[in-house]
Amino acid sequence: MAVTGRFVLLVALGVIPVVAAGISGADAAWLALVGWLALAVGAGALDLSLAASPRRVALTRELPDRVRLGETVTAELSVQNLGQRMLRAVVRDGWEPSAGVAGPNRTPLRIPPGERRRTTLRLTPWRRGDRRTDQVTIRAAGPLGLWARQATLAAPGRLRVLPPFHSRAHLPSRLTRLREIDGRTPLLIRGQGTEFDSIREYVRGDDVRSIDWRATARHADPEVPGSMKLMVRTWRPERDRRIVIVADTSRTAAARIADEPRLDTAWEAALLLAALASHAGDRVDFLAWDRRLRGRVHGASGAELLARMVDTMADVDAELIEADWTAVPGQVRRVTSRHALVVLLTAADSPGSARGLLSVLPQLTARHTVIVASVADPALVAASRARGSLDEAYAAAAAERALLDGERVAAAIRRLGAITVTAPPHELPPALADRYLDLKASGRL
């Protein structure tokens, strides 16, 4: 049960009869007061008994399945009055706060018996993952609008909020670079990741080592009889290389650097790399790992790859547990037994927390090309510069220590044969994409 503002007003209006009666005497005023309160409560009770039941209501939802973080969707809720009375209701949909309901979330409705009305809410979620609503609360007032009946009904709904993929702004420029690599023939550097493309005439600047003498012998120069045209082989980056992205979702991923959790930066970097690599014709697999497999995308390509990746990422949050790196080589092996580019999105910033990673890196680098991408904290660099006061000087020393630790870990990683990519949160995705393009161009994939 609930009372309305109108009932409060009704009670307050009692001042008129009380004062009017009070002119003749105090006793009459008291009598008027008691009478008015009785009248108001009686009217309220009558109103309540005439109110429609908020329980005899059918609810149906119409919700979009997914939305990118930061975008707005409309969530519709149909309320059907199954009772015999006019339903004068105010409806509240029990969305989580982070679903970002616009406005007060109180929808007034008047539904005649048997009819159906639709309410529309605009949602702008401000947190990734599944945003849920479990209940709808209906407050049904009587015909006088004094007292109301209230009930909460189960009406579960779910809206999956996908990672925003802000780093897609970097994609066009990287795709341009990718096309440049493709067209640059012959490659000066040949390696495992390049494949034979075609044979064409030598032009100045080509590597003399790529002259194909047998092809030259077959090609007589029509303009100068008896002489040959020099022919060179051209190469292009090999397609269908495998890329395995392993994102660390353990406690280090919960750290918030420059107002972005490390995990979100990892998602951005993984999405940009996946988008770029799938355009380049490589096969991308994605693993989210701490002590168990938190998410996995395997065997998808093209647009489906990104769709499945954001869907997998949506509901994964960092957990306060230590990552189990010993199982990572096994997980990678389950994805592919061939040579692959393994990208580890983690935090390599202190010798203590990187010990597990360092212990398994040799196993990975023996088979694969490994990139360890981690987020650098720009606040540390700023702190190491500020030396005005005693506190600042100590903070600078501590920040310097942290930076040196990170350097040491990075050096250890490089010594074990892996490649490190370290950048502030907003620069990590493009930096990782650039490093991928470098590897691609040099045929080291």
Next chain:
Amino acid sequence: MTVTAPSPGPSAAPAITPTLRAQVRRRRAWIVIAVVLVLGALVLLVVQGGMRAPGPALGADNPAPAGSKALVEVLRAQGVTVTEAATIDEALAGARAGSTVFLFDELGILGEERLDELSAAADRLVIAQPGFAALERLAPGVRLAGLASGPIDDVACDLRPARRADALSDGQRLLTVDDAAAASGWTGCFRDGDLGYALVSGPGASGGEVALVAATTAFTNEHVDEAGNAALALGLLGASDELVWYLPSPTDADEAAAPTIADLTPGWVTPVMVLAIAVAIVAGVWRGRRFGPLVVEQLPVQVPAGETSEGRARLYARSAARTHALDQLRIGAIERIAALLRLPRPAEVATVAEAAASATGRDAASVARLLLSDSPAHDREFVDLAADLDALEQDVRRSIRPDPDDPTRPTGRRP
């Protein structure tokens, strides 16, 4: 409510809120306990209220602790005719008939004229707890002097009832008698050290006798049986066969005196205040009723990344590890300078110092000291050295890549 047979179509959404009946069933034990408590409280109230209605203080027929029924009954048993008076006219009639008049004017209702009339008419006037106005009028020079320090047994006068009483219980108030009052015949009894007297007697306006008892203690049912209270009260009030027990009512107030707030307010003010309280309660219910249960949000854990670094800085500061902290800054500076000057990677510190000195034009020895051996003796020096390190690094950076906006830069080649 009528329930129709479910027709094929949408079914009602399952309710999470329990029905009223279910709620009552679930909370039956608590409801029963609450009802029992409320009933018990009501019963207690009725029984207690019936037994001891508070009644007026020093009321002649009031058996409550603050009443005086005990004293009045004893006086009646002694053959004194006790007449209760509620108006000044009744009291004056009794006084003119020669009765002793007992006056207790708790609220200070009687005005100056009425007091004068009364003291002129009465042969014997006993005033319990006289107010400031009454003292000013009837006994100028006698003043209120606060509470007594304890039981009083120093009679200090020749008044017969006082001599018989011999001592008074705790809880007395005191009056002082100044020299002018003493000269005009006012004497004090029951002295409490130098503080004052519990009883002051003297001549009335028309030669009658006036006794001022500073406290009501001696007359109340609760304390009348303590020490010599009863003897004093009976002695003062039982001096004649007739006693008028006068407790003034509001109608005795002087016409000229200012009306009280109660007289000024119209009758509807209190009901309107009650109504305002009711409105406040209803408004509270209106705004306070929650629109459905709270929605729980599962927040992911997030840790500010700088915490370890800040914690370490505080550890350095607490242990005053200046040398250690400076070494961290030195290692960082040396590495960066070596990288800037393109020195081979594990570079000797001395080599780096030399290279930095030659790049910046500083004194080689002082740069080496800064990078290697200077040890900060106190905080000020530590801060200075840290700043010097930063300045050296900036200098090296500037010598490698002159700032294009720097006007002091030597203008050599121009593009």
